[in-house]
Amino acid sequence: MAQYPERKWYTGMLSTEDWWAVWIAVGFFFISLLNIWGIDLVGWMTYPTKWVFNPPEGGKGAISHAFYALGKKYSVSAKGFYKGLGWWSVIWSYVIFGAALTIGAAFMKWNLKRFIGGFTLIYFMTIATWFIGHHAFIAATKVNMHKYGLNFALNLGGGGSFILALIVGLIIGNFFKGFAAYLSEAAKPEWYIKTAIVTLGVKLGYLPIKLSAMSQKLGKEAADLTFDLFVAGAAATVVAYLIFWPGVYVISRKIFKLPRKTAAVLGSGISICGVSAAVATGGAVRAKPVVSIMVSALVVVWAVIELIILPGFFTHIWPGTKDPLVAGASMGMAVKTDGADAAAGELLDEFMRTKIEVETNGAVKWPEGIITASAVMTKVWIDMFIGIWAFVLALVWVYKFERREGERVPASEVWHRFPKFVIGYFFCWFFLLAIYFGPGQAGAPEAMPFLKTVKAGAVPVEKGMRKLFFMLTFMSLGIITDFKKLKEAQFGKMIWVYFVALFCFIIPVAIIIGYLFHHGMTLPNIAQYVK
Amino acid sequence: MVIYASIRHDGRHWVVENDNFRVEGLTLEEIDDKVREVVRKTTPETRGQKVQVYMAYDNYAIPQWIRQYSSHYFDRVIEF
Numbered sequence: 001m002a003q004y005p006e007r008k009w010y011t012g013m014l015s016t017e018d019w020w021a022v023w024i025a026v027g028f029f030f031i032s033l034l035n036i037w038g039i040d041l042v043g044w045m046t047y048p049t050k051w052v053f054n055p056p057e058g059g060k061g062a063i064s065h066a067f068y069a070l071g072k073k074y075s076v077s078a079k080g081f082y083k084g085l086g087w088w089s090v091i092w093s094y095v096i097f098g099a100a101l102t103i104g105a106a107f108m109k110w111n112l113k114r115f116i117g118g119f120t121l122i123y124f125m126t127i128a129t130w131f132i133g134h135h136a137f138i139a140a141t142k143v144n145m146h147k148y149g150l151n152f153a154l155n156l157g158g159g160g161s162f163i164l165a166l167i168v169g170l171i172i173g174n175f176f177k178g179f180a181a182y183l184s185e186a187a188k189p190e191w192y193i194k195t196a197i198v199t200l201g202v203k204l205g206y207l208p209i210k211l212s213a214m215s216q217k218l219g220k221e222a223a224d225l226t227f228d229l230f231v232a233g234a235a236a237t238v239v240a241y242l243i244f245w246p247g248v249y250v251i252s253r254k255i256f257k258l259p260r261k262t263a264a265v266l267g268s269g270i271s272i273c274g275v276s277a278a279v280a281t282g283g284a285v286r287a288k289p290v291v292s293i294m295v296s297a298l299v300v301v302w303a304v305i306e307l308i309i310l311p312g313f314f315t316h317i318w319p320g321t322k323d324p325l326v327a328g329a330s331m332g333m334a335v336k337t338d339g340a341d342a343a344a345g346e347l348l349d350e351f352m353r354t355k356i357e358v359e360t361n362g363a364v365k366w367p368e369g370i371i372t373a374s375a376v377m378t379k380v381w382i383d384m385f386i387g388i389w390a391f392v393l394a395l396v397w398v399y400k401f402e403r404r405e406g407e408r409v410p411a412s413e414v415w416h417r418f419p420k421f422v423i424g425y426f427f428c429w430f431f432l433l434a435i436y437f438g439p440g441q442a443g444a445p446e447a448m449p450f451l452k453t454v455k456a457g458a459v460p461v462e463k464g465m466r467k468l469f470f471m472l473t474f475m476s477l478g479i480i481t482d483f484k485k486l487k488e489a490q491f492g493k494m495i496w497v498y499f500v501a502l503f504c505f506i507i508p509v510a511i512i513i514g515y516l517f518h519h520g521m522t523l524p525n526i527a528q529y530v531k
Numbered sequence: 532m533v534i535y536a537s538i539r540h541d542g543r544h545w546v547v548e549n550d551n552f553r554v555e556g557l558t559l560e561e562i563d564d565k566v567r568e569v570v571r572k573t574t575p576e577t578r579g580q581k582v583q584v585y586m587a588y589d590n591y592a593i594p595q596w597i598r599q600y601s602s603h604y605f606d607r608v609i610e611f
Contacts, residue, residue, distance in 0.1 A: 006535050007587045007606060016590075017599045110595075190599035275600035283588065283605030286559055289540050292604075296597055337600065394605070404560055406610045410585070416603045480596065 009415055017191040020104035022424035025198030027100070028465060029428050032202075032457030035076065036450070042457055043071015043082040044096070045464030046089035046127075048134040048161070056149035061136055067127075070460040076453050093468065094123050104191075111185055118186030122479070126471045129168050133161025141354055143362040155358055158467070159311075159350035162343065162474045166307070169478015180479050187476040189339035190275075196469035197342055198424035200376055203369045203462035205432025209451050211367065212436075212443025214529035219443035221524050223433065226373065228521060233329065233377035236517040240333045240378075241385060243509055244271030248501045256497045260401070261287045264393070265295050266494060270501045272389065273382045274299040274336030280390035280417050285397045295494070297485055302498055303340035304481045310335060310507075311344050315351040318511075321359060324352045324366070325521045328374030330514030334507045338379055339473050345375025346470050365527040369462070374518065380422050387417035432458065533583045534570060538562075538607070539592035547586055559607075567611050583610050 013019045032042045051066040069089035071082025085092065098119055105115040133139060136148035138160035145153040154160065169187075173180045180187070204226045212219030248271040252263035264285050269278035275296040282292030314320075314327035328345055335341040349371040356364050394409045435454055441447040486495055536549040544555040545562045552569045556562035566584055570577055588604040 006533075006585065012590075012602060016602045018602065184596070188599050275597060279593070279597060279601035279604060283603070286605070286607070289593065289604060290542070293594060293597065296600065398607075404563060404609075407559075407563070408608050408610065410606055410608050413603075413606060416606065417601070 007412070007416065009412070011416075012420075014107045015109070016420070017104075017108065017188065018194060018420040020108065021191060021194035021198055021421040024100050024104060025195045025202075025461075025465070026424045026427065028461055029199070029202055029431075032461045033454070035453045035457035038077045038453070040071055040075045040078040040082075040456060042460040043075040043078055044069050044085060044089055044092040045460035045468070046070075046093040047464045047467070048130050050134050050136045050139050050148060051131075052136045052148045052150070054149065056147075059147050059149055061148040066131055066134065070464045071456075074456045074459045076456045090127055093464075094120075097465075097468070098123065105186075114182070114185040116186075118183045122183055122186050122472065122475055125168060126165060126468075126475045129164040129475070130161045130471055133158070133164045138164075141358050143357055155354055157350040157354035159347050159354070161471065162347050162350070165471050165474035166304075166343075166478045169475045170304075170481060170483075171478070173479045173481050174483055177482070180482075183479050187479040189343075189473045189476040189480065190337070192469045192472040192476060193339040193342050194419075194421035196466050196473060197338065197376055197380070198421055198428060199461050199466040199469065200342075200369070200373060201425035201428035202432060202458055203466060204373055205429040205436070206455070206458040206462050207367060207369065208436050208443065209432065209440060209454060209458070211524065211526065212440075212451065213448065213455070214526060216443040216445070218524050218526070218529075219436070222367070222370075223436065225370065225521065225524070226429075229325070229329075229370075229374050229377045229518075232517040232521070233332070233374070234381050236329055236333065236513050237378050237381035237385060239513050239517075240382070240510065241272065241389065243513075244333075244506060245389075247271070247505050247509070248497075251501050251505065252497050255500070256493050258493065258497065261285050262291055262295075262494075265291050266497060268389075269295040269299045269336065270498055271506060273338070273379065273386055274303055274340075276338075276383065276419070277336075277386050277389075280386050281393060284390040284394035286402065298494055298498060299336050301481055301483060301485055302502065303335055303337040304477055306335045306502070307340045307344045307347070307477070311347040311351055314348055315355055319515075321352055321356045323515070323519055324348075324356075324371050324523060325374045325518045326511075326514045327352070328371045328514075329378050329518045330507075330510045331375040332378030333382070333510035333513060334502075335375075335379075338383065339477055341379045342372065342376050343470060343473050343477065345372040348372070348375065360527075363527055364525050365530060366523040367526055370523055378514075380419075380425060383419040384422055386419070387414040390417055532577055532580050533585055534574070534577075535585050535587070536566075537589040538586040539589040541592075563609050566609065581610065583608055 046067050047070050051063050052061040055061040067087050067090050069082040069085040075082050138154050140153040141155045208219040208223040211222045245267050249263050249267040252258045265278050265282045268281035278295040279292045319326050331344050335344050353366050391414045398409050440451050536547050538547045546555050551573050554565040585608050587606045590602050
């Protein structure tokens with residue numbers, strides 16, 4: 001359906017996934033803040049815990065407690081009510097998140113019948129993999145496996161669930177294509193991950209509050225570290241842009257002899273930020289949309305291959321637990337698409353935290369989420385620069401390469417291409433920081449009762465909602481990834497350009513830049529404060 | 532004077548349209564020529580005036596699976 005009215009700055013606020021990620025995540029964030037006034041409306045959010053079929057006497061892991069409502073642990077005003085939910089929290093989460101997402105889908109004019117059917121199946125398959133992935137054999141470490149009566153465990157932490165969800169999704173996407181097609185209306189990894197990234201903003205703002213409960217000094221360290229990541233991520237991203245794009249463009253043109261427009265679109269897809277960059281660049285150079293669509297199809301598959309390889313590589317080969325934030329930042333620059341990158345960052349976070357705990361026999365424990373944040377931070381900067389980059393490219397193209405009489409490039413393009421979910425991410429982060437430094441008195445002991453009420457709201461959002469949306473992302477990524485697409489003849493040379501550019505240029509350079517800007521940053525050790 | 536229209540690519544042609552006109556062309560140059568001609572013809576009040584045609588890419592023409600990654604292709608303006 002064509003649209004004729006003038007495109008305003010607010011166009012798309014109710015009709016794009018980008019904005020709906022903001023409305024949903026910020027909406028739940030605001031509802032969570034009602035805890036400050038003693039109203040807990042978010043404690044129902046479900047969360048898994050490790051389980052075994054036969055828990056040892058006096059040990060942990062009963063199946064009946066495998067899922068619980070987070071309010072059971074963190075609520076200040078309704079702990080008793082949420083304690084009684086147990087497995088029912090799975091249904092509460094389905095109904096409430098399902099309703100919120102369906103409202104978004106309705107505004108975006110999707111097929112609601114198919115969306116609701118697809119979401120229901122994806123949700124319960126996700127819960128099933130989350131449950132299986134939390135069997136203590138998969139999720140426990142050698143430090144805590146004895147509590148579940150085990151003598152051996154895979155040491156995968158929460159990463160096992162992510163891997164399982166991805167595997168199940170890939171099986172559906174590659175072997176049950178009819179089923180995958182039915183689910184496609186609700187298999188929206190980018191929407192889910194953008195929502196999860198906004199809740200990651202809640203996580204970043206909440207970290208100083210969380211660590212303040214352990215010690216005021218740790219809280220301040222966490223606030224400083226997240227700000228350092230913010231600055232280092234921006235600097236690393238600028239350097240990456242200046243090196244990546246020209247490098248891939250030259251590889252495409254000189255070695256593989258691709259046409260100029262295809263090289264430009266492919267250059268952005270491989271080097272900057274996958275699909276969104278490929279679409280932005282395609283538009284900037286006035287290419288026929290089919291070029292961006294082809295590159296995007298390729299990017300989606302390659303990004304999942306990176307997601308499978310890189311977290312394990314960074315954890316077990318290099319840099320390992322010596323430089324976890326170098327690994328995270330490099331991931332953000334190397335893995336294309338927000339979904340695959342944030343998912344890879346989350347997997348890396350789980351792997352690294354589990355590994356350091358195992359290596360030190362529990363003497364070192366890192367707070368959850370900072371490594372994920374380092375992977376997302378570089379990606380968020382990259383996303384924000386896409387609009388500016390595409391605008392510059394459009395100026396060069398329209399005024400130099402393909403000059404057409406009377407054509408000009410509207411400056412509003414920068415805003416229309418701006419990733420709106422980033423606004424929600426920074427908003428939640430800085431809002432909670434303002435609470436921490438303001439009424440929270442930077443974690444002073446006298447402010448702790450107040451900060452406890454903030455925590456009661458923040459935890460279900462930054463932990464329960466974020467993890468659930470990450471799980472939905474992994475499952476959906478698998479469902480929409482069809483490896484057979486790589487065989488399609490139309491991609492021809494592009495597959496090889498992608499392979500050569502990614503593994504021989506992008507990933508090594510991302511590691512070098514990540515090292516230069518993040519080497520030496522350390523994570524706070526919270527082992528003495530947690531069980 | 533500013534005239535708003537949508538632009539999309541149907542797989543073969545660029546298509547520019549609004550409530551008053553619809554033009555198709557294989558290249559953007561061809562489209563621009565046709566737009567100039569049709570605007571002068573269908574909107575007499577533009578004669579002797581500087582006209583700006585703002586073409587907003589029709590987001591619904593972007594495949595739905597891609598829209599979640601990026602929902603904006605391009606907007607372009609021609610002046611004559």
